[in-house]
Amino acid sequence: xxxxxxxxxxxxxxxxxxxxxxxxxxxxxxxxxxxxxxxxxxxxxxxxxxxxxxxxxxxxxxxxxxxxxxxxxxxxxxxxxxxxxxxxxxxxxxxxxxxxxxxxxxxxxxxxxxxxxxxxxxxxxxxxxxxxxxxxxxxxxxxxxxxxxxxxxxxxxxxxxxxxxxxxxxxxxxxxxxxxxxxxxxxxxxxxxxxxxxxxxxxxxxxxxxxxxxxxxxxxxxxxxxxxxxxxxxxxxxxxxxxxxxxxxxxxxxxxxxxxxxxxxxxxxxxxxxxxxxx
Amino acid sequence: xxxxxxxxxxxxxxxxxxxxxxxxxxxxxxxxxxxxxxxxxxxxxxxxxxxxxxxxxxxxxxxxxxxxxxxxxxxxxxxxxxxxxxxxxxxxxxxxxxxxxxxxxxxxxxxxxxxxxxxxxxxxxxxxxxxxxxxxxxxxxxxxxxxxxxxxxxxxxxxxxxxxxxxxxxxxxxxxxxxxxxxxxxxxxxxxxxxxxxxxxxxxxxxxxxxxxxxxxxxxxxxxxxxxxxxxxxxxxxxxxxxxxxxxxxxxxxxxxxxxxxxxxxxxxxxxxxxxxxx
Numbered sequence: 001x002x003x004x005x006x007x008x009x010x011x012x013x014x015x016x017x018x019x020x021x022x023x024x025x026x027x028x029x030x031x032x033x034x035x036x037x038x039x040x041x042x043x044x045x046x047x048x049x050x051x052x053x054x055x056x057x058x059x060x061x062x063x064x065x066x067x068x069x070x071x072x073x074x075x076x077x078x079x080x081x082x083x084x085x086x087x088x089x090x091x092x093x094x095x096x097x098x099x100x101x102x103x104x105x106x107x108x109x110x111x112x113x114x115x116x117x118x119x120x121x122x123x124x125x126x127x128x129x130x131x132x133x134x135x136x137x138x139x140x141x142x143x144x145x146x147x148x149x150x151x152x153x154x155x156x157x158x159x160x161x162x163x164x165x166x167x168x169x170x171x172x173x174x175x176x177x178x179x180x181x182x183x184x185x186x187x188x189x190x191x192x193x194x195x196x197x198x199x200x201x202x203x204x205x206x207x208x209x210x211x212x213x214x215x216x217x218x219x220x221x222x223x224x225x226x227x228x229x230x231x232x233x234x235x236x237x238x239x240x241x242x243x244x245x246x247x248x249x250x251x252x253x254x255x256x257x258x259x260x261x262x263x264x265x266x267x268x269x270x271x272x273x274x275x276x277x278x279x
Numbered sequence: 280x281x282x283x284x285x286x287x288x289x290x291x292x293x294x295x296x297x298x299x300x301x302x303x304x305x306x307x308x309x310x311x312x313x314x315x316x317x318x319x320x321x322x323x324x325x326x327x328x329x330x331x332x333x334x335x336x337x338x339x340x341x342x343x344x345x346x347x348x349x350x351x352x353x354x355x356x357x358x359x360x361x362x363x364x365x366x367x368x369x370x371x372x373x374x375x376x377x378x379x380x381x382x383x384x385x386x387x388x389x390x391x392x393x394x395x396x397x398x399x400x401x402x403x404x405x406x407x408x409x410x411x412x413x414x415x416x417x418x419x420x421x422x423x424x425x426x427x428x429x430x431x432x433x434x435x436x437x438x439x440x441x442x443x444x445x446x447x448x449x450x451x452x453x454x455x456x457x458x459x460x461x462x463x464x465x466x467x468x469x470x471x472x473x474x475x476x477x478x479x480x481x482x483x484x485x486x487x488x489x490x491x492x493x494x495x496x497x498x499x500x501x502x503x504x505x506x507x508x509x510x511x512x513x514x515x516x517x518x519x520x521x522x523x524x525x526x527x528x529x530x531x532x533x534x535x536x537x538x539x540x541x542x543x544x545x546x547x548x549x550x551x552x553x554x555x556x557x558x
Contacts, residue, residue: 016334024323025315029308032331033475036304042472044303049334052311053368055295056323085368089332193321196312 016049017253018091018121020082022056023098026195027226027246029054031097034250037271038263048258051089053082062100063151069105076106080113087114087121093256095124095249097226100149102126103157122256127161129252130222130245135165136265138220138241143168145213147206148224150181158224170216172209179205184227191227198231206232214240235272295328296532297370297400299361301335302377305474306505306525308333310376313529316550317542327537330368332361341379342430348384355385359392366393366400372535374403374528376505379428381405382436401535406440408531409501409524414444415544417499417520422447424492426485427503429460437503449495451488458484463506470506477510485511493519514551 017035021028032052041047059079064072079101086094101107102125111123134144144167146158159169172180183206184191189199206228210221220241223229229244236242247268254262296314300307311331320326338358343351358380365373380386381404390402413423423446425437438448451459462485463470468478485507489500499520502508508523515521526547533541 022323022326022328025326025329026312029311029315032308032311032333033305036308037475042466044301044335044340044471045338047301047304047333047335049301049336050304050331051333052329052331054311054326054330055328056326057328059324061323089364089368187321192323196316 015257016051016089016091017257018083018086018089018094019050019052020079020086020094020096021052021054022059023062023096023101024192024195024227025054025056026191026230027097028052030226030230031095031246031250034244034247035253038247038250038254038268039258039261040263041261046261048254048261049090051086051091053085055082062098062103062106063149066100066103066105066151066155075101076109079106079110083110083114083121083123084117084119087119091121093122093124093253095129095253096126097246097249099126099157099224099226099245100151103151103155124249124252124256126245126249127158129248130158130224130243131161131165131167132252133248134162134167134220134222134243137243137269141167141219141241143170143217143219144243145170145210145216145218145221146224147172147180147209147213147221147228149184150177152224153177158222170213170218172212176209176212180209183231184225191230195227195230203231207237210237210240210242233272235269294536295330295368295370296536297362297365297368297373298329298331299358299365299373299375300331300333301338302341302375302380303471303474303506304333304335305470305509306376307331309505309509310374310525310529313523313526314532317526317529317533317547318537319540319542325540327533327540328369330365330370332364334361341377341382341385342428345379345382345384345430345434354380355388358385358389362389362393362400362402363396363398366398370400372401372403372532374408374532375405376525376528378405378436378503378505378524379430382430382434403528403531403535405524405528406437408527409437409503409522410440410444410446411531412527413441413446413499413501413522416522416548420446420498420520422449422496422498423522424449424489424495424497424500425503426451426459426488426492426500426507428463429456431503432456437501449492449497451491455488455491459488462510463504470509474506474509482510486516489516489519489521512551514548 059075060073153171162169183202189201213221222243224245226246229246338354339352432450441448462481468480492500501522505525508525
């Protein structure tokens, strides 16, 4: 045995932030970037401890399994295994940069597994963090638009959370929703296939869908799939506030572990990245 | 014990790529992005398994310790501890996105610790990967410029590797080197303090330094600090090939684990990201 064995990291590294990535890979990366961007730090050593595990190969797409669990491969066990590993490297809180995976039929099993195994790592729910960010950014808004996968829309994932907080949701009509879904999953121009940079078509579809929701009364629009901010990173479109679910999750993860390091929201919005792919 | 206990990931996830990040945080993120960009994949599930551990709080700056180990806090033990954790989550190969940390006085201790502890995880040396990329991109080049931290320049880190491969190195004169060092470490405009987006000044200093090396005969220039590509992501400047040390390491990590998934170099260069911060 080497004399280097068993030298532990100091205690503050036990308060690390875990990211269950790979859903998709670039969305996981975007959450890590958001964690760094939302942290008050001017030297390397002031940044927070973060672990990203991005093992996409064995995590099937969430949507088909949520729709028909008996007919599709399950993402539950691989996701639980990655959460265990995040817990094992010292993470005290974790987030999943995939809105769709927060459907109760899936997310509840993940939380239950952590609890059954007696693990102390806390798992945040992305919709809770989105609702908190809406309340902070647009406290008077009543009607909120939702852009998300068809799976999330059909399950009313965000709608239920908004209604519980006293707000109303509006969602795209079927034709626009089909376009939003394609902007994520289309094999040639969707964000799962091309996100660095995203295609102009994906971006155009999403901006059009946001305008469509505004016409139905939306006072703000949730980018309720973590792929969407890859194409639309800016905090508003023609004055309509866009609620970035990745940023919402990042801010909540920092608040849960190192609240004094959280960048003020106004600074964060002012510094939001320029458009990734100008049309 | 829960019935979910001890369900392992399938074997291919044991061949994951580890990233010892936090040196600095954005450079670690840039390596993960490079790993995704350099992979042939059009669906989430086709991407490679990657773990990033970014725990910067306890990893002191490498340069002062390398210069005077008895007077500065050591980065060795925290880095070893992170390598252990990468090994523990199933990584078969790992990279360190920090050129300076590859000085023999530091890097050799890391490799020795892995070997002493009997760990099978392979640790690549970034200079080896840079030399390989030079040989692939500009096989006839004889004189190579080096942009790096003053620590790496003083230790001749890249020079020694270039000479071993039969090439000659040119480095900046003292005044230009001081500017390059400031572009990394300056508290107000350096890349450690501001890299998303980088400041125009940091970018201008680096482009000027590359031109300065070309005047001394450089046929290509190594961006030999992983912070530098954050300000200069493009593959060439005015026709002068820029050798991105982060991309070099990413391609070598993929080649070491999943060679059939490595994107052809020509495609990679053609798709290089646009300038992050136009001047």
